Amino acid sequence: MSNQTQAIPLDTTASTPGRRRATYGLSDAVTGWLLSLPLTLVLLFFLVLPIVMIVIVSFWGATEFSIYPAFQFDNYEFLLTSPVTYSVFLNTIKYAVITWAITLVLGFTIAYFLAFHVRTLTWQIVLFLLCTIPFWTSNIIRMISWIPFLGRNGIANSTLMSMGVIDEPLEWLLFSDFSVILAFVHLYTLFMVVPIFNTMMRIDKSLIEAAYDNGATGLQTLTNVIIPLTKPGIMIGSIFVVTLVMGDFITVRFMSGSQKANVGRLISNDIALLQYPSAAATAVVLLVTVLIVIGILLRFVDIRKEL
C-alpha cells in the first residue's frame, strides 16, 4: 500500500539530475549493486532462508517429541492421500473466494464513493481516516467482539426477537461459516478499499467528463473507463485479501468455535503436537497454492506496467 502512494510523485525527469551526484569513483553498476545489497541481504536472511528451511524440514521425520533429519516423502504422502487435506484446502479456497467477492464489492463501492462523490479533498481525507479507525485496535479484539454480539443470547438475536422478526434465536449467526466470513470481511475490507481508492484518485477526471460528453451512460462509464483504470488497485487489494484469508488460522478457530478447519489450522495443530515436518509439508503445499493463485491473478493485469 505504502509503496503505491509513494509511487505517485515519480516522474521520468527525476533521473537525469542524479547523474551529477558524487560517484566516489564507483561506476554506476557497482553503486547499483551496493544500493540493492541491504535489501537483498534482508530478503535472503528473513525470507529465502526460512523458506528453504521449511522446505528441507518438510522431508524430515518426527517422533513424539523430536524431529530427525531424513529425506522421505512420508509427510507429503500422508498429506496428499488424505481426503481431509482436500476438504480443508477446498474450505480454505471457499473462504478466500467468498471473502474476496464481498470485500471487492464493498471496497469498490466505498472507494468509488470516496473518490467520485465526495467533492473536497478535506472530506475525502476525513472519511478515509474514518475507515481506518477500527484498525486502532488489534484484529483479535475486533474479531472476538463479534462473539457476544452474535451469540445465542447476544445483542443481534435479542434485538431481532424483541422486534418480532424471529421467534427463536438464529443458531447460524455464531460458530458457522457465516460468522467466519463476516469476521474476514470486517477485518480485511480496508485492504481492498485503500489500493482501489488510491488508483481511483489518480484517474484523470477529464476522462470521465469526456465519456459523458460522448454520450456514455453512468454504467458505461463505470465499465469502460473506471473499472479498467482501477484494475491495478483491484488486483493489489485482491492479492492482500486472498493471501491474508488463505494464511489465517486464528479467525477460523475463534469464529467457528473450532468447528471448521482451514489449512492454517492444520499447520497450527501439527505445530502444537510437535509434528514440525508435517506442518512444514503442509506449509509448502499452501505456499505453492497461494503462489499459483497470485500467478493467475497477475495474468489478468500487468501490475508493473500499470503502476
Place this chain on the structure above:
Amino acid sequence: MSTTKEKKGVSRRSVLKGAAATAGAAIGSGAITGFPTVWAQNIKDVTLRQFGTGVSNLNDVAQKVKEDLGFTLEMTALDSDAVTQRAATQPGSFDIADIEYWICKKVWPTGNLQAMDTSKIKNYDKIVGIFKSGKLTPESVIAQGTAPHTVGFVDGPDGKTFAKEETGWMTLIPTIYNADTLGIRPDLIGRPIESWTELLNPEFKGKASILDISSIGIMDAAMVCEAMGEIKYGDKGNMTREEIDKTMAIFTQAKKDGQFRAFWKTFDESVNLMASGEVVIQSMWSPAITAVKSRGIPCVYQPLKEGYRSWGGGIGLSKNLSGLELEAAYEYINWYLSGWVGGYLMRQGYYSAVPETSKEFMSENEWGYWFEGKEATGDITSPTGDKLASAGDTRDGGSFYERMGHVACWNAVMDENQYMVRKWNEFIAA
C-alpha cells in the same frame, strides 16, 4: 527475552556456586514451614523459573514462596500443548516444569528432566497412594489410562525407562489432581443428568461441546461411546486403531448432525461458552465450573454413573539444575507439600497430594465441604474471595474417596498417539 534470561542464569549460577562453597552456616529458620533452611544466607538470590498449565501457576504461590522461602519463583502459564512442546524442545528455558503425568510419559524420554531423590522429600510417606502404588485404598482397582504411578518412578537418577514400583527416584512430585466429568447448566436442562451418553443426546443438539485437546478429548469421547454401549474398550487409555476409528466415526457423525455448538481449547473459552448459555453440557474442568458459578450462574460438575476421567500434575526438575538451585528446588518441593499450596488448591476444588498437611491450612468448614463432602456450615469462598456456596450446600460428587474412588480412566498418551492425533484432526476438519 529467553536469551537474556539465559545469560543472566549462567553468570548468576557461577557466582552462586562460589558463594555456596564459602557459606557453611546452617540456620534453622523458616518457622512457618518448619524446614531447616540450609542455604538461608544466599538462597534469597536464587530465581527458579517454573512453567506449566494455568491451573497451578498462580501468582499467589510465587508471592508466598518469596515470603516463606525467600527466593524468587517466576511463573509462566501455557496451555497443555505448549507445555509439552516447551518441556521437550527448550530444556534451557525452565528450572521447574509443572506438567501432567501423561505429558511426563511423552517428555521423559527426551532426558530434559532429572529424577528426584525421595529421601529428600519430607512428606513423601504422606503422599496419597494413587501416586505410589496406584491404589487410593488397599482395595482400589487401578483405572485405565496413564495412571500416575506408572510413570512416577524410574530406576535411578539417570533412569530413562519407567519403573513398575516405588524405587526412591521420582519423575514428578505430585502436586495437584482431580476427577473430571461433564459440566452442565441445570437451569437450562431442567432434569437430572446421570450418564456420559447425554453429551450426544439429540435433546442437546447444538448445545453441547467437547474440548479440542486431542489426548483429553478422545478420553471424554471414549467415556461417551462406552456408556452408549457402542464400543467395548480393552483400555481406553491405550486404544487400538480400530477402537480409535470407531470412536471418531461416532463423534464425526454427531458433529455432522449439528450436535456440537463449538469446541474449546482454553479454560476461558469453556467458561464463556457455559456462562453465555451457548452450551448447556460439555467437558469441563473444575475451576471453570467455579468461574461460572462466581458470576452467579448455576453450573454443576455432574457426577456420572460411569465414573470420572481423572488427571494429575506434578513438578519435575530440569536436567540443568544443580548445586544451590537444586537445593532451592527441593526446598520448594518440600514447601509445596507442606500444606499452604495444598489448602489453596483444595479451596478451588482440586486435591492436594498430601491432604493431611493441607488440612491445617483450611477451616473445618472448608475441609468438610471440599474434602469430606459434608454440608457446608457457612459460606464457602474461593481463595480470591468469591462466594461459591452457602451453608447447607454439598460439593458435587461428594467426598474425596467418593470422587477419586470412581475414576474410570486417567488422561493418557497412547501407543497409537500419532494415528489418534491424525484422526482427531480429521474429526475437527470434518
